[in-house]
Amino acid sequence: MTRADLTDTPPKVSVILPCYNVAGYVRTTIESLKAQAFQDFEVLVVDDGSTDNTAQTARDVIAQDARFRVVLQPNQGLSAARNTGLNLARGAYIAFVDGDDWVAPNFLLRLVTTLNETQADWAACAIWLEFDTGARAMHSAIHAAPEIMGEIRPCELDDARLVARQFPSAWNKLYRRDFIGDLRFVPGALYEDHPFYWALACRSEQMWYLPEPLYHHRRGRPGQITMQGSWQIFQQFDRLDEVRRLLPDAPMRHRQTALSRLATRLVHERLEPVTDAALRQAFIDKAREYFAAHALSWDWDDATDIDLRPAAEISPALRFTVLVQAGAGAEQTHHALAAQRLSPEHVLEVPNGPAPEVLRKMWPRIETDWCAILKAGDMPSPDWSAKMMHALQNTEGATFAVCAATHHPQGFDPGFALPDLPCADLAALMLSTKANQPTDLDSADWAAALQFGAALAPNQAARVTATVLSLGPRAPETPRAALRALQRLLSHGALTRTQAAAVFAHRAQLAVLAQSGRGRRIMRALHWGMVRRLGRFPKPPAAAHIGESLHRLL
Known part of the structure; x- marks a missing residue:
């Protein structure tokens, strides 16, 4: 291709390559572009007033390749360098490559093919993170989901949360030039990718995504803007x-x-x-x-x-208090709380005893919006509080969060086979101190209302279906105690008899599975079934987590 060709025939793609003091890296960048399988492109190397030999290094690598052009300008920042490239670009498509990064040989080919086949305005690809230490890792270029998965697909942009998940970077994408139009980067600004990306997202219905790591992004380089x-x-x-x-x-x-x-x-x-x-x-x-x-x-x-x-x-609304009951294993519980990703504001040691009673007595001393009570020996995983508070944040109207927990010595995890019947232990709850204050009910009724909260008010429950809590030893719950608690709530109209029967069956399942050996489990199931009949509860509804044999015995 001659320079006359470059002048007379616009290329399919214009690659904008801003450079500032990257003499040690730009050779790799340019060589990766020269090696592209798709060759109908121009590269605008915009040297933004480098004080090293970036421009000369670029010229040396370019040699006689007429597709490359070096543009010199006084130092004005990355935004101005990209804008210069946009003003000079002649291609139908635009790509940005930073001067210390490089691209896979099929970077342009795969993205151009995608835009041609889908008629989309823009497309993005997964990336390689290349660390200055020599380490490297593939990344989806999607926040909170780094593993590269799935097929080539459109990303719908009608949900701003999904827009926020995509990397806003200019450099792992290909754009139609008329889609960008007169949009430019904010001159003189740092972190300039964000408004550019969001402005484009606001004018587009979807962006196509390639789950292929075609762009190599360098991390940790001295002088890198994002590392300042x-x-x-x-x-x-x-x-x-x-x-x-x-x-x-x-x-x-x-x-x-x-x-x-x-x-x-x-x-x-x-x-x-x-x-x-x-x-x-x-x-x-x-x-x-x-x-x-x-x-x-x-x-x-x-x-x-x-x-x-x-x-x-x-964000002070994320402050929470944890009460830890005294006893064997309390030290391990404190260590687990110290290892939380989201640290509690206060961890208070409280006496051992019935958790609801202790919680009620401590209520006036809790200064945060949220609280939890753990027994000695309970072991929250490092992301317990993070998952609980995140669930609360993202469940409108939630007054408590409930998690699945490993329950009893056998390690049975009740999970969430039924959405409104999770783990029955108070330790599995994170409570709002504003919405769950002690009421005019007597102490036992208030305690029962807390314990059965997920069944009483499923619309107010934020659920963490991951098992993030291992419960320490517990005294086995008796069926008569469960019956009395549910009967009190029935008398106040807080539960229907069908709901009460479902809750009773759920707790029976936990009690039965805590037993070792088939014989003991049968005896425990018969005991719970007998108490249900004495209490004149209806037969519980069938449920996925209630075994057929247990359902018959109940």
């Missing part, structure tokens, strides 16, 4: 403002939730490289003010890579 731990990180709030101003007119659902998730992730990313304690605290203080001013919450979308240590400081 300086006062420049405060620019992130400007970018959030720009996205926030786009959303009111966006044809998307769940915009506020998505903004909370976006803000949470971006604050986490800006704090990650910060080592200066004063800077870190100042940024957290600013984040708390920003979240409060715009009604945002610290919402990590159940992602495991987000540091939850600043969560309660930035």
Whole structure:
């Protein structure tokens, strides 16, 4: 191809390659572009006032390849360099490649083919994360779901939460040039990808996704913008403002939730490289003010890579208290609480005894919006509190969260075979201290209402179906105690007889499965069945988690 060809025939793709002081990396970048299987492209190498020999290195690697053009400009920042490329681009499609990254040989071919076949406006691919240590990892380029899975597919953009999950990066995508139109990056800005990405998402119904790692993104390079731990990180709030101003007119659902998730992730990313304690605290203080001013919450979308240590400081609604009853195993319970990703605001030692009674006595001393009570020996997994609080955040009107728990020495996990009948132990609950305050009912009735809360008010229950709690030893529940508690609630009209029978059968199942040996299980089932008949409860409804034999005995 001659330079005359370059002038007269527009290429199919324009690749914009902004560079600033990447002399040690740009050779690899350009060589990866020269090796593309799809060859109808131009590359605009925009040197943004480098002070090293980036431009000359680029020229040396380009040699006589007329598809490449080096453009020099005074240092104005990454946004200006990309904008220069956009202003000069002639291709029907646009791709961005950063000067320290590189691409797979079929990067352009696969993305161009996708846009041609789907007539989509843009498409994104999975990536390789290439760390400066030499380590590398494939990533889906989808937050909270790093494993690459599935087939090529459209990503619908009518739900802002799904938009927030995609990497907003300019560089792992291919765009139609007329789709970008006159949109440009914010000049002089850091973290400039976000408003650009969201502006495009607001004008598009879907983006196609290729679950193939075609882009190699370098992480941890000295001088990399995203790794800067300086006062420049405060620019992130400007970018959030720009996205926030786009959303009111966006044809998307769940915009506020998505903004909370976006803000949470971006604050986490800006704090990650910060080592200066004063800077870190100042940024957290600013984040708390920003979240409060715009009604945002610290919402990590159940992602495991987000540091939850600043969560309660930035979003006080996430503060919670844990009461730990005294006894053998209490030290292990405290260690498990110290290892939580989302730390409790307070951990209080309380006397041993019936959990509801202890909880009732301690209620006036609890200062946080949420609380839990654990017996000595209960072992929450490291993500117990994170999953419970995340479920509460994302269940409208929830006044408590309930989790599946490993129950009894045999390790039986009742799970959620029926949505309104999870683990029956109070330790499996995280309670709202505002909505679950002791009522005019007597203490036993209030306790029973808490224990049967998931059945009494399923619409107020946030559910964690993962097993995140291992219960320590418990005295076996007697069928007469369960019957008395349910009868009290029946007398107050809190349960129907059919609901009470279902709850009774559920607790019977737990009691039976706690026994070792078939004979003991049969005897325990007969005991519960006899008490049900004495209490004149109707025969319980059949359920997936109630075995056929037990159902007959009950």
